[in-house]
Amino acid sequence: MLRPLITATVAAVLLAGCNSGDGKSAEQAPADGTPSASSTPTTPELATFDPPKAFTAVSALAQSSTDGTNNAFNIRAGMVGPTALYALRRGLTGYTLSENTWEVPSSDDPTTATSDFTEPVPVQLDGKEVIAVAYAQTVQGSGTQKSHGQVKVQWIDPADGKVLVEVVADLSALLGPGNGVHRFSPAAYDAATGQIAVGVDVQSPDRTAKINELSVFADPVTKKATTIPSVTAGGVRDGMVVGAKGDNVEHATNAAIVHVDGVTGTVKKTIPVPTAHYLFPVGSGGKHGYFVGNGYQKNPGHHVSSIYAVDIATGSVVDNKFPNSEQRPEATSCFSDHVSSVVCHRATAMSQPLLVTGFDDTTGKKVWGYDATAANRVVPLVTAIYNGVVYGYADQQAVLLDAKTGQDIVAAPSATPSDGSTPSDGESPSDGESPGDATSPSDIPTSLPSRGGWGDTSLLYGQPKSPDMVSKYGSAYLQDTANNAPPGTEKILVVQKAIG
Numbered sequence: 116m117l118r119p120l121i122t123a124t125v126a127a128v129l130l131a132g133c134n135s136g137d138g139k140s141a142e143q144a145p146a147d148g149t150p151s152a153s154s155t156p157t158t159p160e161l162a163t164f165d166p167p168k169a170f171t172a173v174s175a176l177a178q179s180s181t182d183g184t185n186n187a188f189n190i191r192a193g194m195v196g197p198t199a200l201y202a203l204r205r206g207l208t209g210y211t212l213s214e215n216t217w218e219v220p221s222s223d224d225p226t227t228a229t230s231d232f233t234e235p236v237p238v239q240l241d242g243k244e245v246i247a248v249a250y251a252q253t254v255q256g257s258g259t260q261k262s263h264g265q266v267k268v269q270w271i272d273p274a275d276g277k278v279l280v281e282v283v284a285d286l287s288a289l290l291g292p293g294n295g296v297h298r299f300s301p302a303a304y305d306a307a308t309g310q311i312a313v314g315v316d317v318q319s320p321d322r323t324a325k326i327n328e329l330s331v332f333a334d335p336v337t338k339k340a341t342t343i344p345s346v347t348a349g350g351v352r353d354g355m356v357v358g359a360k361g362d363n364v365e366h367a368t369n370a371a372i373v374h375v376d377g378v379t380g381t382v383k384k385t386i387p388v389p390t391a392h393y394l395f396p397v398g399s400g401g402k403h404g405y406f407v408g409n410g411y412q413k414n415p416g417h418h419v420s421s422i423y424a425v426d427i428a429t430g431s432v433v434d435n436k437f438p439n440s441e442q443r444p445e446a447t448s449c450f451s452d453h454v455s456s457v458v459c460h461r462a463t464a465m466s467q468p469l470l471v472t473g474f475d476d477t478t479g480k481k482v483w484g485y486d487a488t489a490a491n492r493v494v495p496l497v498t499a500i501y502n503g504v505v506y507g508y509a510d511q512q513a514v515l516l517d518a519k520t521g522q523d524i525v526a527a528p529s530a531t532p533s534d535g536s537t538p539s540d541g542e543s544p545s546d547g548e549s550p551g552d553a554t555s556p557s558d559i560p561t562s563l564p565s566r567g568g569w570g571d572t573s574l575l576y577g578q579p580k581s582p583d584m585v586s587k588y589g590s591a592y593l594q595d596t597a598n599n600a601p602p603g604t605e606k607i608l609v610v611q612k613a614i615g
Contacts, residue, residue: 169615179603217276263287264295284340303399314347332377349396350404374430398449400476424479433479456518
């Protein structure tokens, strides 16, 4: 499954370049000018900030479609530890700040087609941070046998791309031959155990499938998967799953939140939501799953809306009601740091932000929020959250918010961190250098010119964007292509290291 793309020699060049702005080098001559005791340089560790509030771009990388498939709406960026991730239906590519570059395909079988995939996320497995990603797939028929659907989940070592665990849920028995799966809902994952639960839409060309959606629960420890019919998962923790079910049509009356044993697929509790004609999962925290419910009340004639926080361990529900509106609410997305904070936003189809709300994940209750009518604040479009910091846009400018309070964070001039340390806010550079002393990324030797190349930022343009995913080492985001991109490029992956 592993496909190395560059050599260790190139990786060493990258590592040296990525640390050139940290004020530390492998071998520094003493201040008095005397020679160093050792003539053999040692490799410094990557600097970390937890959470990071400032970044500098170290690479802009191009990926092209190799099979002619248009991936424009099926590309995601990720960051797990020191590894930036470029995710496509064909698989996952990792660009590691300290090691090498690797690629893991979604399938080695040419008869297996991937229709969708989840965002690659960080989880723990055997005490180590790894990547979890799931694929919705259709296995083509052979001879007289019809095709069938499956969901594949992989847990991958971010350092070298090794697939540590792979679990496949064969859906032929549940859906029947000839039927498959099409598109995922936002994946729910348990960061502490590595378990993942994801809802997927059923695809039935001849309309013989008896259900329209299902969920798959997968556990990397037992290496087993369970299917949960007619449920769209919205949260998973210690083997328990919370999800939504119902027709999701105007005036539907059967919307409900369910509490399920993920190991057996047994529904333990059903909580009706009579005011919601539409009920969807919008994000998962560490303790709660979050669902948005919308409905129309004919008398007196308005739309009602709530974000329901569901305790994954017990199934208890907190109803966070929003003001009634004359129009049906726009789409909602929620982001969790899997510690204690969840932040949700609503935006139009044109990505115009309308509302932002913060929740305390320990209680599931709303603690702050405002909308576009606020006189003194602009509603941000949230892109990521990490360890208490919200990353997003306001008036096209990248902004930071405190996830617990919603207040703006002003990123101070970045300190020069000690190698491998986590500097405190406001810490001064240890050697007197300023961030402006950093080597320009363009000065770093390049490799893989067809992919942009580590240290090559020639494909980067415009103002820095808010990151799509963050770790203590850095961040990553996707950017539209420019005229100088290689033919066939659909998106540019911008990799940033943390500098403050």
